[in-house]
Amino acid sequence: MEKAAEGNTEKGTHVAVKGEAALRPEFITTKEKFHGFVDSEWQGSKGEKARDNGTAEEAKATCVEEPEVKKFKPDTEEGNKAGKPDSKRLRGQNKSRPHKKPTTYDEKRLCxxxxxxxxxxxxxxxxxxxxxxxxxxxxxxxxxxxxxxxxxxxxxxxxxxxxxxxxxxxxxxxxxxxxxxxxxxxxxxxxxxNSLSKDLQYRLRKHSVAFEKSAEYLKTLSNNRDKKEQQGNGEARAAQVSAGPTGGEQHASTEAGTQLPSSTDKQPPVKTVGPLTDADVIKLRPCEKKQVDFRDKLYLAPLTTCGNLPFRRVCKRLGVDITCGEMAMCTNLLQGQQSEWALLKRHESEDLFGVQVEGCFPDTMTRCAELINNNTEVDFVDINSGCPIDLVYKKGGGCGLMTRTRKFEQIIKGMDYVLDVPLTVKIRTGVQEKSNMAHKLIPEMKNWGVSMITLHGRSREQRYTKLADWDYITTCSKLAGPIPLFGNGDILSYEDAMKAKETGVAGIMIARGALIKPWIFTEIKESRHWDISSGERLDILRDFSNFGLEHWGSDTRGVEKTRTFMLEWLSFMCRYIPVGLLERVPQKINERPPYYMGRNYLESLMASQNVGDWVRISEMLLGPVPKNFNFLPKHKANSYK
Ligand SMILES: Cc1cc2nc3c(=O)[nH]c(=O)nc-3n(C[C@H](O)[C@H](O)[C@H](O)COP(=O)(O)O)c2cc1C
Structure with missing residues (x-):
């Protein structure tokens, strides 16, 4: 970030810095004063000075032991977050976080x-x-x-x-x-x-689940391929396949349903059907497919780690319409992995709920869709073809699918064929920054069977650098009609949402905006800026804490899981700048706040970018951290670029 002035100085003398949010000068402070205040005012279990309209008093009542807050050195990543942002370090995921988590915090448990x-x-x-x-x-x-x-x-x-x-x-x-x-x-x-039953898990592991509809569809692929090969088109096909990010051979070998060597492939013999053409597939598609009216609804984005069920419940209370599970890997679902199935769970308050899956082959994705169709209650299934992470992309999945159009088509057609609910697709502008491809793909996708498209207005290469390209989203939304297209990128206020809707998109999806301020859904529905108090924010965190205890358990293990997910969330929430402190409303997602004091102690604490301070907030609701507690957020939420 280019600085126009040498940081923030005394009250009233602050000079606006490029990339920084404009705050009222009386709230602006320096790094040293900020941390000095937050540290000196913190009284842990006694809580005398941790005051906020009575809310910290409640916190005092819940913290029965002296909290042992880990101090983070300024030269570590956490320390750096509070200091000058280092653009390289603050982007993407914290890949070096400890892999080995302590399995239990209880030294000895009840038998x-x-x-x-x-x-x-x-x-x-x-x-x-x-x-x-x-x-x-x-x-x-x-x-x-x-x-x-x-x-x-x-x-x-x-x-x-x-x-x-x-x-x-x-x-x-x-x-x-x-x-x-x-x-x-x-x-x-x-x-x-949508829990995984022991019986289904057993059958999945024994490969005894029948995928009849998938077999019907996959047969059409092998028949089509045989026909093409007979017509001597083999070479053209191989060239198309090799265009994928991992090269051709591997994918070519896994194309046709009956000959697939994947781990999930040993299926029982199923009733064979005669050859099906593409036209047959379309005829066979059930007309009674459930319809969902997506238009004009607010959609909470699928969010790995942070978009867990307790967080989605919080957002439902605050007005979101559509919720979606965290991305699940189709092969793990087919293998009956309990942890992957946990991502499909749906709370009763989620009245319009979908699940998101990732995969790169028509056979596994089609079977996965059939599995979900027959064993869960969902309103739609979404394909994540926007996922940028190497693990997924390098295998040809995520936004790699956007470059493998033939496979993408087969996946969409197959999944649509086996599903009784709508199939939706989430894409990016493209892979490389300067070569958008969504506009070429969308007209084709319209004929493949998707019921809704979400477009995140950035490329894979771009990640979160630069703002989402809403002009491009507008162009694509016109091309998508009559299929609804949801626009996604950078929405942090009702004004952002209004502007987005004016582009003509069918709806909007919100990701980081919901993590930074989940009350954004209320703001959008009521067309207002909500100057929420720190006490009200703590109440929202308390809801999460209760929902977390219900979801993960109220024993020590459940409490610590709830805390970990709360801390992941707090790593985003600390970016919120209270409306009453802003010189210019609304806050923009790419603007970093200068160091500032809140209107009370808790508001200041909530503004801290220090992991240790997030731990303190968690202790107000979940008690003191155990002795060997350690936390490093998964996402480097503080990348403001
Ligand atoms: C913590 C985090 C987790 C995410 N996980 C997923 C995911 O599982 N599936 C997905 O399609 N996108 C995921 N995304 C991308 C978002 O859904 C969204 O497309 C992106 O953040 C842009 O929207 P925004 O500008 O509103 O944040 C994730 C984003 C974040 C910040």
């Missing part, structure tokens, strides 16, 4: 045999875990708070004595209480759908 109603422990004397409940309870870290969200919401807490809020539902003789009225009222309600 499962005790948790499961005193059944006999198969390990007897050799068992490492606690069998004496009183001994376990005495060894457990102090409860985080007085009330348990799970017990209060559902009438019982499945984590019983292991819950970190256990006092709320434990009798003096260590029995777990239940609120029978509430339990009865919730009977039969399943708040989260």
């Amino acid at each position: 499962l045999s005790v948790i499961q109603e005193n059944r006999e422990c198969p390990f007897g004397d050799k068992c490492y875990f606690y069998h004496d409940i009183a001994e376990y309870m005495a060894s457990k870290p102090a409860d985080i708070g007085e009330s348990c969200y799970l017990y209060d919401t559902f009438g019982k807490c499945p984590f019983g004595l292991c819950c970190r809020f256990a006092k709320a539902h434990t009798t003096p003789d260590f029995k777990t209480m239940e609120n029978t009225d509430l339990v009865k009222a919730r009977e039969g309600k399943i708040p989260v759908k």
Whole structure:
């Protein structure tokens, strides 16, 4: 960033710096003063000085132990975030973050045999875990708070004595209480759908799941290929295949359904059908396919790691219409991997919900779509053909598909053929910065069976550098008609959203804007700037914390998982600049704030770009971090370029 002045100086003497948001001078400070204030005011468990309209008082009540906040040295990446931005370091993912996470934060846990109603422990004397409940309870870290969200919401807490809020539902003789009225009222309600059943997992692992519709479709590919080969067109096809990012041979060998060597390929014999032509496929496509009206809806982008179910619930409360699961890899789903299936989970509040998949071959993608179709409840399935990461791109997936049009076509047609719900596609402008290709692809895609297209107005090469190209999005949206095209890129205010809609796009998708300020959906729906207080922001984080405990668990493991995902989110949220502090509204996504003081302690703390301060915020809601706690955000959210 080119600086017009030597940083921020005393109040009132601040000179606007290129690339920096314009703040009212009375709030601007220096790095040293900012950190000095945040550190000196922090009182940890006592919380006397951590004040914010009473909200930090509540925080005081929940932090029962002295928080042990890790200090981050200024020469580390975290330290650097608070200092002068280094454009190379602050872009993309933190690939060097520790891979080995501690498997457990509990030194010793209660034996499962005790948790499961005193059944006999198969390990007897050799068992490492606690069998004496009183001994376990005495060894457990102090409860985080007085009330348990799970017990209060559902009438019982499945984590019983292991819950970190256990006092709320434990009798003096260590029995777990239940609120029978509430339990009865919730009977039969399943708040989260799309879990992988043990039976399906077993069948997937044994390759005994039938993919009948996929087989029908894939047969058409092998028939078409045979015909072409007979016509002597083999050479032309090989040339087309080799145009993909990984070269030809590998892909050519995996083209036709029945001859595929992939790990998911050993399928049981299925009923064979006669040769199908492209025209047959179109005829066979069920007319009763579920219709979804996407137009004029607000779409929360699929967000790996950050777009987890608790975060999406937060956004639903704040007005988003369409939600989508984090990108799932089709081969992992076909292998029945529990962790991948977790990405398909849908909360009951998600009334228009889709899942996003990634893959590079027609056979696996088609089968994956059939698997999802037959075993989950989703309103649409999205193909991520915008994914830029090497792991995906180099295999020909993600935005690599945009350069492999024949394969892309086969994937889309196959998935559309097996799905009873609409198929949507998310693309970028192209791969290289100066050679847009979406406009060439979109007219073709219209004939392949996509029901909606989302266009992120940047290329793979570009990542987040430069603003999204909304002129190009406008051009593409016209080409896409009558298929709705959603525009995606850089929306951070209702004004940005209004301008985007004026381009004629069918709808808008928001990614970082929702992470920085999830209330953006309320702002857009109510056409206003919301000068949200830090207390209200903490309440939103509290919702996340409760939803996280419900999703990941209220035992130590669940608490720490909730914390980790909250910290990932806070790495984006710290970029929000309160409306009341801005000289010029609205905040722009590519503008970095100068160091500033908030209107109260919590607002200042929330503005910190220091991991240690995010940990402090998490401690207000989730109690002190365990001794061996370590965190480095996955995404370098602070790349302002
Ligand atoms: C943390 C993070 C995770 C993302 N994960 C995905 C993903 O799983 N699938 C996807 O299609 N795009 C993903 N994206 C890209 C966004 O969906 C979106 O296209 C991009 O951020 C541009 O929108 P924005 O300018 O509103 O942020 C991710 C972006 C971020 C910041």
